[in-house]
Amino acid sequence: MQFLLVVVVTRALAPSAAGAFFTATALALMVAGVAKLDAGNGLVYFIARAKTYGYLGISGYIRAALVPCVVVSGAAGVVLYPRLGLLAVALPVIVVGDVLLAATRGFGVMRPTVLLDGVLLPGCQLVLAAGAAWAGAVEGLPVAWAAPYVLVLVLAAAEVRGRVPWTPYLPGTGRDLWRYTAPRSVAGAIQAVFQRLDIVLVALLGGPAQAAVYLAATRFKVVGQLANQGLAQAVQARLVRALADGEAALARELYQAATIWLVLLTWPVWVAYAALAPWVLRVFGPSYGSAGPVALVLAGTMMVATACGMVDVVLTAAGHTGTSLLNLLAAITCTVALDVALIPAHGALGAVIGWSGGVIVKNLLPLWQLHRRYGLHPFGRHTLTALRMRAAT
Structure with missing residues (x-):
């Protein structure tokens, strides 16, 4: 919609x-x-x-x-x-x-x-x-x-x-709530900026017409965000309880099952979008069909991101809100630097490259941190269980 x-x-x-x-x-x-x-x-x-x-x-x-x-x-x-x-x-x-x-x-x-x-x-x-x-x-x-x-x-x-x-x-209710939430408030603010700053920067540096082309070509990223958000929202409460109770095995099962479902739901969409982008983009109007390279960068980046799973949700469910904040700062710094360098010369394509760099940083950093601290991986034996369930349905 x-x-x-x-x-x-x-x-x-x-x-x-x-x-x-x-x-x-x-x-x-x-x-x-x-x-x-x-x-x-x-x-x-x-x-x-x-x-x-x-x-x-x-x-x-x-x-x-x-x-x-x-x-x-x-x-x-x-x-x-x-x-x-x-x-x-x-x-x-x-x-x-x-x-x-x-x-x-x-x-x-x-x-x-x-x-x-x-x-x-x-x-x-x-x-x-x-x-x-x-x-x-x-x-x-x-x-x-x-x-x-x-x-x-x-x-x-x-x-x-x-x-x-x-x-x-x-x-003490407010104090307890905001003691936990304060680092996430800053991280949430950065995340909100990270999600939509690219559109504003394109409009400022490349003009509103380029902003329209960029948003049209990247509108399909809502598919990956929707699947990731839906799985994260469904699993978050159980992850919090599992990690709070020290149930590392359950946390690992939830993380790996959610990751493979995310891949199964979104990768076919990204492959199809990359292949059909020149034709799909023309539904927005004749002037939007040239944004095919933007769509290719978007599809490749989202496939990498979904393969990492909901790494930031797992990290914050474990209580590491400060670390999540630092990761987001690194991601938005990468995005802004690339956008400022590339948008004036390359317009929408420069913006999607900047966004892609930030997304890669935002996913790989917490992936490494979860591996180092908890030995968690996005794929493992629970992946096979989820695949068997997928085949059964």
């Missing part, structure tokens, strides 16, 4: 106008990612560990997580309103909805995330954007993109309220 949304926008707008829209939404999501302060993953960690105690005091953790996020996102919205307009107003809504959805995953359920974030949000964005484009009201595209976040927030709040009994705020 996100791919189709890009098709709608690129067909409705000229490349420069489409690039400006994509840059604005990328900037909004980047700022929202920073303003989340990684509070959602902090809630997953504490809610998953609190299961033994009947989730005592969880409502206090949720309140402690939400207040700083609302303050930061609200302040960011005020500062960015002259630049982003309605998209800036939507920032607190995006942030709070995401944090509340993360809280539901701490209880070991995936249905709210799948239905709200995976189906409802992109589906509504696609329908509203297509309606605006069909009616010729292209100025309504920002509204079509932002409005569904309100619905997600309301439904996520209802889901959390149904699972969490209201309890008094326990002393």
Whole structure:
């Protein structure tokens, strides 16, 4: 649905106008990612560990997580309103909805995330954007993109309220939450910047038209991100419990099974995309067909990344949030350096090379760290078990 949304926008707008829209939404999501302060993953960690105690005091953790996020996102919205307009107003809504959805995953359920974030949000964005484009009201595209976040927030709040009994705020709750989450807040901010900085840099250094070409050619990376995110969200709570209880064998089984499923789900897509890119890219418009080399770099990089598995999730589940932060700093430094050096001369191709360098660093560093500290590998005997299950289905 996100791919189709890009098709709608690129067909409705000229490349420069489409690039400006994509840059604005990328900037909004980047700022929202920073303003989340990684509070959602902090809630997953504490809610998953609190299961033994009947989730005592969880409502206090949720309140402690939400207040700083609302303050930061609200302040960011005020500062960015002259630049982003309605998209800036939507920032607190995006942030709070995401944090509340993360809280539901701490209880070991995936249905709210799948239905709200995976189906409802992109589906509504696609329908509203297509309606605006069909009616010729292209100025309504920002509204079509932002409005569904309100619905997600309301439904996520209802889901959390149904699972969490209201309890008094326990002393030390906020301190415990943010002591664990603080390093991840910085890492989450860097991760949010890392995911979308390339689009903003292309727009700044190469112009909005190049930004539109770059985003169209790399839109398929959402396939790999979606599979990785889905598996990580499903496994994260169990990984936290396994590592907290010293069950290294279970942690290894979860990591290796998730890795082979990630490879099986995504590698056929990347091979097909690399082979068919010159034809696939023309669905965005005639001027996008020349971005084939960008697609080849993207496909190769994502195949390497998926072969490493969800290394950063395993690292943070083991409590090494500071190490994860340093890894992200190294990755974004690599990306920015390559982007600044290559985008002015090579446009979208230079941007994807910069992004590729950062992704390789971001995956290989934690892979080596997990091997050195825990002897964990993305492939092993549990890989064969998962393959037999795959063959059986």
